[in-house]
Amino acid sequence: MEPISQRKRILKLTVQTGMGDNRTIVAGGAQFYSPEYFIGKKIVALLNLAPKKIAGIMSHGMLLAANVNNKPVWLVMDENTPVGAKII
C-alpha cells in the first residue's frame, strides 16, 4: 500500500496569503503534525513559486521549515505578526 503510506505524510493546507486570496499548499510532515496544529498559525511560506502537483494536488507555495532529524519544524511567526508580512 505504498501510495496510501505516502499520502499519510502529506498535508493539504488552505493558507491565507494576506494578498486577498487563499491558497492550497501541500506540505510533508503529516506523520508529525495533526491538521489542527496549523489552525490560526502564522506560517512562513514561499509564494512566488510555480505551482507544482504533489500527491495529485496542485500546491501553490511551499512552507519553510527547519529540518530536525528529517522532521520539519515549521517557521512560525509570533501571533502579532500581520498575515501577509513579507520576509526580507
Next chain:
Amino acid sequence: MEPISQRKRILKLTVQTGMGDNRTIVAGGAQFYSPEYFIGKKIVALLNLAPKKIAGIMSHGMLLAANVNNKPVWLVMDENTPVGAKII
C-alpha cells in the same frame, strides 16, 4: 551627526552557526531591539552569502525577518530546535 544616527540602527551580532564557527552578522533594527533580545535566541539566517561590509563591519550572513511596518520581526525558532538546523 548622520553617521552616528545610522549606527544606532545597526546591530552587530555574534552568531553560533552550528557548523563549528561563530560569525559576525550585522543587522538593522537596533532602534527596535536591545542586544539582550538576541541572547540565546534561535534565529534564522542566510549563511551562504558573500561577506558584505555594513557600517564598516564585515557581515557574514543575513538574519531573516518579516517586515512589519518597516520594523523587522525576526524569524525565531522554538528553543528546542537544534542550533544549525537547516531550513528546507
